[in-house]
Amino acid sequence: MKAKVMEMEMENKKLIDSPTDTTLRVDRGKWSTVVRERHVDTHLVKRLKDEKGLSETAARVVAGRGVAPEDLWPSLADLDPPALLPDIAKAAQLIAHAVVNEIPIVSASDSDSDGNSAQAIIYEALTKHFDVPQGNVLAIAGHKLKSGYGLTQKLVNDILAWRENEPKLIITSDMGSSDEPRIRQLKEKGHRVVVTDHHEFPVVDGRPSIPESADAVVSPARPDSEYPDRKIAGCYVAFLVMTQVRQELINMGFLPAEAPKLTNLIGLAALGTVVDCVSMSRSKNNRALVRAGLKQVREGIRPCWRVANRMVRGGYVTSEDFAFLLGPAVNAYSRVGDPLGGANFFLAPDESIADFWWTALETANEKRKKIERAMTEKALKQAEQQVDQGRRGVVVFLEDGHAGIHGINAARITERFGRPCGFFSPQYESDEMLTGSFRTVEGFHVKQGFDAISKDNPDILPPGSYGGHAGAGGARIKKQHLETFRQLFDHEVARQVGERQLYPTIETDGWLEPEKVDTCLVAELESLEPYGREFPEARFMSVFRVARVRTIGKEGGHVKLVLKSGKRQYQAVWFFVDDKCRPKYGVTYTVVYAPKWNHWKGEKRLQLMVVGMLPN
The missing domain is CATH 3.10.310.30 (Diaminopimelate Epimerase; Chain A, domain 1)
Structure with missing residues (x-):
């Protein structure tokens, strides 16, 4: 069976892709949700089993995401050489020159998680690793609500106003690729600009337009880039640039050869990478970076990571926690509060200050959630009208x-x-x-x-x-x-x-016998980290009977279940369930779910996270 379609009052025509499709029913209004089994390369499954020792189930999960054995668990030694990035040597020379000659440096970043991570990396590298006085560095980010995206005119005005009579070096991170007019304005005022970014460039006359007024533009998106990976995030580009600055300062004799490497900043780059939704399947660099970064977070090498470990149930931070807990809090604060609140959390010198900033981030995120709930219903109705049209x-x-x-x-x-x-x-x-x-x-x-x-x-x-x-x-x-x-x-x-039909899709890793759903499977799936864009968590389909069901949550929008198959039973939870499709006691369903750990009172137990159910 290749695909199923979850639907309610289906009106779309020619929606089902194959004659083997069947129909599931969930509440989606008039629009069907296709539950499709991922295509799996059986030769790749065999290689993963033979070379990595994975079980059949785990090997099918990895193969369904197209990841080869050698790219599943890469190490930092497998990273592509940063020297292949265009202009990185020039950028390192310019920054090192500013460091040695005490030229004021402006670090200008985007205000999202990627930008805040990049900002923290650059600021700590300059002030702690390269001994630049804090008063000689201005960290600045645009407030998207007030001034918009990128290197805005307001940011330029603020940069020009800081120590206005002195020439400065401006380093952009996670932005700058589309900002030639503002970069030219800075250049005309006697300042030098280094762009570090990963976004694609504006197309002018059919060709990417690189900001010509910048003194260096470091980006894997440049058409002349020899760096083999275009999927890396802006914070990782910033990290690579600063590692090259360290080496340049050693070459200049400003730092000793044994100067500490910047590896303590890898966790920051890992968080920004996950939250910015770059590929976790087609980039060995991203997989290696995030694996190493998660290890640093779990070890609590920074005060902010020790706080993060306390905030996560079970005290074991995963890439999912980056994506759905830490990242949203940073993004929310950057939009409703200080655009560099995330960087302040990352750079906190002790746990008490990190706690202060985490409380601020979390409070902003709760405010964001309230705003979101108020807007979502209006937005969905408007979207529904357009789809109707x-x-x-x-x-x-x-x-x-x-x-x-x-x-x-x-x-x-x-x-x-x-x-x-x-x-x-x-x-x-x-x-x-x-x-x-x-x-x-x-x-x-x-x-x-x-x-x-x-x-x-x-x-x-x-x-x-x-x-x-x-x-x-x-x-x-x-x-x-x-x-x-x-x-x-x-x-x-x-x-x-083209002619391809558009409809909501839930991709699964196929049918799984309930007796294979156990703690060993969950542990093995956890070992496949990091999950993220193009490498989503594993989801399966199995048949269960509902042995218990009760409503949970403040607004009663979730259900907690006990699902049975033969003599085995499983704890399960289904969030945001519509009243029309609440499961009923005693009914047998085909269930789409992700097997996870549920951390409770210092213990972890198997739990199924349900995403859809079809009465059999």
Whole structure:
């Protein structure tokens, strides 16, 4: 059986892809959710079993994500040489020159988790490893709610105002690729600029346009880059640059040959890498980095990691905790509070200060959740209307929206309807400009979509008003152009995906006999870390009978279950269950689930995390 379709009052035509498809029913309104078994290369399964000693089940999980044995558990020794990044030697020389000659340095970053991680890496490398006085370094980040994305004019004004009569070196991280006009402005004022980034460049006259006013542009996205991995995050680019600066300072005699390496910063790069949703299957660098970073976090080598271990049930931080606990808190605070709140948490000198910053991050995240809940229902209704109209690309606009929830709500709409989505609201203190975040599905490249729209409609989406990569992006448009942009976005989605039907999809790792679901399997699945984009957690399908069911949660939106198969029974939980599809006692279901550990009172037990159920 290759695929199943979960549906409710299905109206879509030609939705089922194969004659072996069957129908499941869950609450998705009019739109079907396909539960599809991943394609698995049987030769790769055999290699993984033979070379890595994996069980059949675990080998099928890894093979379904296309990861070869040699790339499953890479070490730091397997990392690609940083010298292959374009301009990295020039960047290292410029930064080292500024360090030695006490030239003021500005570290300007994006304000999300990737940017905050990069900011912490650069700041600590400069001030602790290279002994630059803190007063000689300005750490700065844009507030997306107030000033938008990238190296904005407000950031440039703030940079120029700091020690305004002195020439400075500006290092950008996780931004800068689309900011030539502002970089040129800095250059004309006598400053030097080093761009470190991973985002794709604006396309001008059919070619990527690298900011020519920058003194160095270090990015794997450059068309002339010899670095073999274009999937790394901005924080890792910043980390690689600073490692080269260390070596340059040693070559100059400023640091001794035995100067400590920057390995204590790897955990920071690991967190930003996971949260920025870069590939965990097609990048051995990302897998090696995150594996090493998680080890540092669990060992608590920094005060912030010791606090993180206390915040996580079981005290064992995973990549899932990066993605769904630590990352969202950093992102939320950067949007509703200090854009560098995450960096302050990462750089906390002791646990009491780290605790202070974590409380601030967590409080901001709770505020973000309340805003999100208030906006989600409105956004989903608007998206539903557009899907009813046949739109393949959805663009939502809320007059009372909030930049802090753009990306999250866009992701929720994409998940619900299986279509690329943009979520706009008015720019801070402006009735004329809108800012938005975009998320996508397989087959639609966000940045390339922006480029195509901008090329033919520069008045609607001017170059420099957007940025991003394959999986996500952000843009600014005039409010008067909203409906035209909706049409252009829909057309571009249709152009990229062709005739392929778009619908919500849950990919599984196939059928699994209930007797194989045990603690050994969960431990083995845990060993496959790191999980993340393109290497999601394992999900299976099995048949169970409901032996117990009760409602849990403040608003009764979740259910706790006991599922039985023969004489075996399993604890299970299903979050955010619609009233129409609540499981019933005594009924047998086909269940889609992820086997996990449930940490409780110092112990861990097997628990099934349910994502869908079909009455048999």
